[in-house]
Amino acid sequence: MSFAFDIIGTDGKARTGVLRTSRGDIRTPAFMPVGTAGTVKALTMDQVKGAGSDIILGNTYHLMLRPGAERIHNLGGLHKFSTWQGPILTDSGGFQVFSLSQLAKKSEQGVIFQSHIDGSSHNLTAERSIEIQADLLGADISMQFDECTEHPVTHDAAQASMGLSLRWGERSKTAFGTRQSQNLFGIVQGSTYADLREQSAAEVVKQGFDGYAIGGLAVGEGFEAMCEVLNYTPDFLPVNRPRYLMGVGRPLDIIESVVRGVDMFDCVMPTRAGRHGQAWSDYGAFNLKNARFRDDPLPLLAEIDCPASQDYCRAYIHHLVKCNEPLAAILLSWHNISYYQNLMARIRSAILAGKLDDLRLELIEKTTIGLP
Amino acid sequence: MSFAFDIIGTDGKARTGVLRTSRGDIRTPAFMPVGTAGTVKALTMDQVKGAGSDIILGNTYHLMLRPGAERIHNLGGLHKFSTWQGPILTDSGGFQVFSLSQLAKKSEQGVIFQSHIDGSSHNLTAERSIEIQADLLGADISMQFDECTEHPVTHDAAQASMGLSLRWGERSKTAFGTRQSQNLFGIVQGSTYADLREQSAAEVVKQGFDGYAIGGLAVGEGFEAMCEVLNYTPDFLPVNRPRYLMGVGRPLDIIESVVRGVDMFDCVMPTRAGRHGQAWSDYGAFNLKNARFRDDPLPLLAEIDCPASQDYCRAYIHHLVKCNEPLAAILLSWHNISYYQNLMARIRSAILAGKLDDLRLELIEKTTIGLP
Numbered sequence: 001m002s003f004a005f006d007i008i009g010t011d012g013k014a015r016t017g018v019l020r021t022s023r024g025d026i027r028t029p030a031f032m033p034v035g036t037a038g039t040v041k042a043l044t045m046d047q048v049k050g051a052g053s054d055i056i057l058g059n060t061y062h063l064m065l066r067p068g069a070e071r072i073h074n075l076g077g078l079h080k081f082s083t084w085q086g087p088i089l090t091d092s093g094g095f096q097v098f099s100l101s102q103l104a105k106k107s108e109q110g111v112i113f114q115s116h117i118d119g120s121s122h123n124l125t126a127e128r129s130i131e132i133q134a135d136l137l138g139a140d141i142s143m144q145f146d147e148c149t150e151h152p153v154t155h156d157a158a159q160a161s162m163g164l165s166l167r168w169g170e171r172s173k174t175a176f177g178t179r180q181s182q183n184l185f186g187i188v189q190g191s192t193y194a195d196l197r198e199q200s201a202a203e204v205v206k207q208g209f210d211g212y213a214i215g216g217l218a219v220g221e222g223f224e225a226m227c228e229v230l231n232y233t234p235d236f237l238p239v240n241r242p243r244y245l246m247g248v249g250r251p252l253d254i255i256e257s258v259v260r261g262v263d264m265f266d267c268v269m270p271t272r273a274g275r276h277g278q279a280w281s282d283y284g285a286f287n288l289k290n291a292r293f294r295d296d297p298l299p300l301l302a303e304i305d306c307p308a309s310q311d312y313c314r315a316y317i318h319h320l321v322k323c324n325e326p327l328a329a330i331l332l333s334w335h336n337i338s339y340y341q342n343l344m345a346r347i348r349s350a351i352l353a354g355k356l357d358d359l360r361l362e363l364i365e366k367t368t369i370g371l372p
Numbered sequence: 373m374s375f376a377f378d379i380i381g382t383d384g385k386a387r388t389g390v391l392r393t394s395r396g397d398i399r400t401p402a403f404m405p406v407g408t409a410g411t412v413k414a415l416t417m418d419q420v421k422g423a424g425s426d427i428i429l430g431n432t433y434h435l436m437l438r439p440g441a442e443r444i445h446n447l448g449g450l451h452k453f454s455t456w457q458g459p460i461l462t463d464s465g466g467f468q469v470f471s472l473s474q475l476a477k478k479s480e481q482g483v484i485f486q487s488h489i490d491g492s493s494h495n496l497t498a499e500r501s502i503e504i505q506a507d508l509l510g511a512d513i514s515m516q517f518d519e520c521t522e523h524p525v526t527h528d529a530a531q532a533s534m535g536l537s538l539r540w541g542e543r544s545k546t547a548f549g550t551r552q553s554q555n556l557f558g559i560v561q562g563s564t565y566a567d568l569r570e571q572s573a574a575e576v577v578k579q580g581f582d583g584y585a586i587g588g589l590a591v592g593e594g595f596e597a598m599c600e601v602l603n604y605t606p607d608f609l610p611v612n613r614p615r616y617l618m619g620v621g622r623p624l625d626i627i628e629s630v631v632r633g634v635d636m637f638d639c640v641m642p643t644r645a646g647r648h649g650q651a652w653s654d655y656g657a658f659n660l661k662n663a664r665f666r667d668d669p670l671p672l673l674a675e676i677d678c679p680a681s682q683d684y685c686r687a688y689i690h691h692l693v694k695c696n697e698p699l700a701a702i703l704l705s706w707h708n709i710s711y712y713q714n715l716m717a718r719i720r721s722a723i724l725a726g727k728l729d730d731l732r733l734e735l736i737e738k739t740t741i742g743l744p
Contacts, residue, residue, distance in 0.1 A: 038691065042698035046679070067666070067691040075669055081688050275698075294439070297447055307418070316453050319410065319439040326414035326647075329698055 002210040003183055005242050009352040013234065013261040016351040019242055021087040021140050022181035023079070026054040028242060029258045029351075031344045032089060032266040033337050037062045038072070038082040041271045042329040043337065045084045051306060051334065052341030055087040057266045058139065060132050061096035064122065065115045069136035077138035089141035089185075089266070090133040091246070092172070093124050095148040095215075106147070108164070126171035134182050141211070144172035146187045149216045158191035162200045165189045165215075166207075173207055183210035185244060191216055192225050194232055201236030211242040214262070218247035227256055234261035251280065251343055252367060255360050258347055270340050274333030277321040281339065282366040288332065293318040300331075306338035374582040375555055377614050381724040385606065385633040388723040391614055393459045393512050394553035395451070398426040400614060401630045401723075403716045404461060404638040405709050409434045410444070410454040413643045414701045415709065417456045423678060423706065424713030427459040429638045430511065432504050433468035436494065437487045441508035449510035461513035461557075461638070462505040463618070464544070465496050467520040467587075478519070480536070498543035506554050513583070516544035518559045521588045530563035534572045537561045537587075538579075545579055555582035557616060563588055564597050566604055573608030583614040586634070590619035599628050606633035623652065623715055624739060627732050630719055642712050646705030649693040653711065654738040660704065665690040672703075678710035 005028075007017035019026040033040045033048055035056045040048045048056060058078055063069060072081050078088055094111075098104055101113035101122075110125030126145035133142035146165040149158050169186050176184045186209035190196030204212060214233055217226050226248070237243055244264035245257050254265055270280060278285040279300050296314035304310070308331040320328035350359040377400075379389035391398040405412045405420055407428045412420045420428060430450055435441060444453050450460055466483075470476055473485035473494075482497030498517035505514035518537035521530050541558050548556045558581035562568030576584060586605055589598050598620070609615055616636035617629050626637055642652060650657040651672050668686035676682070680703040692700035722731040 037695050037697060038688070039697050039699045042702070044679070044699070044702070066695060067687070071667060071687070074667065075685060075687050081685070083683055083688075295443060295446065307416070311455055313447060313453070315439070315443070315447050316410070316455075323409050323438060325409060325411050326698060326701055327411045327416070330414070330416070330702065 002241075005211075005240060007240070011351040011354050011356040012259065014258050014351050014356050015261065015263060016348040017263075019263075021183070023085065023087045023140055024054065026087060027344075027348060028263040029254075029344055029347055030054060030264050031254070031340045032057045032264065033271065034059070034266055034268045035082060035084065035088075036268070037066065038078060040333075040337070042275060042326075042333045043271070045082065047334050048084070048337060049086065051338040052345065053086075053337065055089060055140075056084055058082075058088050058090045058137060059096060060090050060093035060129060060137070061100065063137060064093065064124075064132050065117055065120075069132040073136040073138075077136075079138060087140040088137075090137055090139040090143065092129045092133065092143040092145040094129070094146045094168075095247075097124055098148065108167070110145070126168045127175045130172050130175040130184075134176060134179065134184075139182065141183045141185060142176065143185050143213065144169040144187055144209070146189065146215055148219065149189050149191045151191065151216070151219045151221045153191050155193055155196070158189075158193055158196055162189040162191075162196055166200065166203050169204060170207055173209070185209050185211040185213050187213040187215040187246070188233060188236070189216045192221055192229055197229060197233045198236050201233065205236070205238060209241075211244060211264075212237045213244040213246050215246050217245065218249055218253075218267075223253065226253065227260070230257055230260040230262065251282070251340070252363060254343070255347060255356075255363055258351075259356060259360060270336030271333045274336045275329045277328065277332065278336075279317075279332055279339075280336045281371060282363055283369060283371040284367050286371045288314060288317045288328070289321045290318075300335050301339065304335065304338050304342050306335060308332070308334035309338055374613075377583075377612060379612070383723040383726050383728040384631065386630050386723050386728050387633065387635060388720040389635075391635075393555070395457065395459045395512055396426065398459060399716075399720060400635040401626070401716055401719055402426055402636050403626070403712045404429045404636065405643065405712075406431070406638055406640045407454060407456065407460075408640070409438065410450060412705075412709070414647065414698075414705045415643070417454065419706050420456070420709060421458065423710040424717065425458075425709065427461060427512075428456055430454075430460055430462045430509060431468060432462050432465035432501060432509070433472065435509060436465065436496075436504055437489055437492075441504040445508040445510075449508075451510060459512040460509075462509055462511040462515065464501045464505065464515040464517040466501070466518045466540075467618075469496055470520065480539070482517070498540045499547045502544050502547040502556075506548060506551065506556075511554065513555045513557060514548065515585065516541040516556065516558050516581070518561065518587055520591065521561050521563045523563065523588070523591045523593045525563050527565055527568070530561075530565055530568055534561040534568055538572065538575050541576060542579055545581070557581050557583040557585050559585040559587040559618070560605060560608070561588045564593055564601055569601060569605045570608050573605065577608070577610060581613075583616060583636075584609045585616040585618050587618050589617065590621055590625075590639075595625065598625065599632070602629055602632040602634065623654070623712070624735060626715070627719060627728075627735055630723075631728060631732060642708030643705045646708045647701045649700065649704065650708075651689075651704055651711075652708045653743060654735055655741060655743040656739050658743045660686060660689045660700070661693045662690075672707050673711065676707065676710050676714050678707060680704070680706035681710055
């Protein structure tokens with residue numbers, strides 16, 4: 001049974017609405033903080049929730065290797081294990097098995113690989129990926145097993161990769177079967193080739209999923225190529241199902257994607273930036289390590305309703321960053337997630353008000369100016 | 373004007389009471405988490421406060437070097453800078469200037485040393501230490517400038533060092549002058565020599581301070597030597613003023629010191645242990661990295677009223693430690709501070725009930741047994 005997706009407003013191709021899951025509503029466009037190993041790095045789940053997050057993402061590859069999917073299952077599933085009680089989307093492991101593991105050997109059946117942690121041997125297939133995601137971790141949204149096509153790639157290779165993902169998608173769907181309150185997303189591949197994207201989308205939609213992801217972007221193709229693919233790909237997908245752009249991105253990437261009809265995003269950007277001394281704002285990311293903040297009595301960003309954004313002066317956070325204090329990563333990650341969720345809320349309001357393009361132009365202008 | 377110290381109950385030499393400062397009450401016996409560089413490592417001040425902490429400690433040596441005492445003053449003082457609104461006690465810098473700095477050259481005047489961070493040259497004297505603590509950082513309790521006598525040390529050398537600390541104490545007192553709502557503690561030295569401790573205490577008490585610290589312990593003399601010194605030193609101090617044992621310690625050290633009449637403690641133990649995978653309990657510290665916790669569904673310690681102690685299973689924290697996730701240090705530091713404050717609350721209740729020795733024996737027995 002597909003979950004309800006109520007679109008409550010549109011502005012051009014952009015849509016805002018609510019995705020209703022058995023573990024709570026997801027306001028779209030939605031940003032999903034990445035909880036790689038069952039933790040959104042440097043934050044408690046209360047902080048992630050308090051920042052305005054409705055859903056988080058978990059990584060099948062990381063969790064199957066450590067602590068192990070069966071172990072999490074025996075401990076009550078990923079929600080109980082991580083203490084995150086809202087909806088969780090898991091990726092299929094397909095992307096990271098190629099980008100992180102050692103000696104990955106791909107066949108029609110799946111991928112045999114060695115763990116980057118201890119060299120142990122593993123076998124990931126469509127069936128095993130679904131078992132891990134839906135049965136063992138207990139994800140609210142599982143992703144079909146796929147191959148993330150590398151970039152750049154020839155048309156022939158992109159087509160072959162896309163074909164493999166389609167066959168793996170069919171097997172994922174069969175393995176997933178029919179479930180009461182869990183959902184499965186298909187993934188459109190095809191690299192930067194419009195004909196392949198159209199063909200992939202048509203096949204994936206024919207297979208029929210609860211939602212559709214656009215894969216194979218944010219892999220080095222660059223901002224303009226990404227926008228180009230998003231100019232047409234969402235049009236190949238059904239209006240009444242959520243669209244998820246995997247692994248994206250910076251605030252400008254997100255708003256340009258929303259303008260083109262995307263509903264869901266995930267990215268490690270806010271937490272990774274937070275661990276590297278950076279605070280996100282409409283003016284881009286600024287690095288608190290910079291000497292200009294040494295005596296700055298201003299809060300990180302007073303307009304963001306988050307203790308990390310309002311209660312500490314920049315000079316203090318500059319000091320924490322310089323001293324490598326753990327609190328630097330905590331406060332900056334917390335602020336960044338809050339900034340991202342605040343941006344998503346402004347995007348949703350702007351769509352409802354029919355003023356998304358104003359917000360887009362404001363963001364472009366501020367990014368060009370940089371922090372005053 | 374000395375702050376009020378209301379002793380509301382005693383049990384043998386142990387006392388429980390309330391130290392009243394303009395920034396709030398301190399329930400004694402009190403444990404002060406160490407906020408070395410203006411942050412209790414890996415925790416927000418809300419977490420430190422929520423754990424039951426009434427007062428924290430700041431390190432003059434660290435703060436004068438980074439970000440600089442004048443800078444903190446210009447930003448509104450250490451309370452505003454760090455966001456800790458309760459009382460703050462600062463040490464004098466005397467201990468760390470010898471243990472951490474490079475090329476420290478001591479004279480009657482003070483210590484000239486090079487920063488361990490950037491090699492820059494600094495001069496710390498009694499007058500400068502008080503200026504940093506009371507005027508620039510704005511500490512509620514400042515410590516006299518002293519030399520922490522090393523261990524082991526000959527009687528002659530201990531006597532000479534003690535004499536220097538007494539002269540520096542007199543100069544600290546003069547520099548401090550009379551203040552409305554700030555306080556100054558003197559420090560008793562004398563190593564493990566009873567005659568020197570008695571002589572030092574007599575002189576320090578004659579000088580007259582708002583409270584008295586016992587310095588020069590927790591420097592490698594060991595548990596039994598520490599208890600031995602505490603068998604007599606508190607008796608040399610006035611009953612109606614707080615007694616502070618610097619740099620101590622483990623739970624057993626604390627309770628044995630309370631039994632001997634000590635009121636205040638500080639130690640990096642709970643936060644340092646937290647960053648090394650350890651959780652404190654009545655049964656000692658247990659290391660969550662240990663494979664025995666891999667599948668353990670129990671919370672860290674259900675009886676401690678702290679989210680970190682109650683809401684996460686040990687298997688999850690084991691996983692976080694194994695993955696070097698920042699959340700491991702956060703949760704374990706949070707739990708450890710909460711455990712310490714819970715222990716202090718039990719100590720205070722036991723004194724009021726006249727049952728401190730029962731608690732002491734229970735703690736000794738459990739420590740001997742280890743975690744069940």
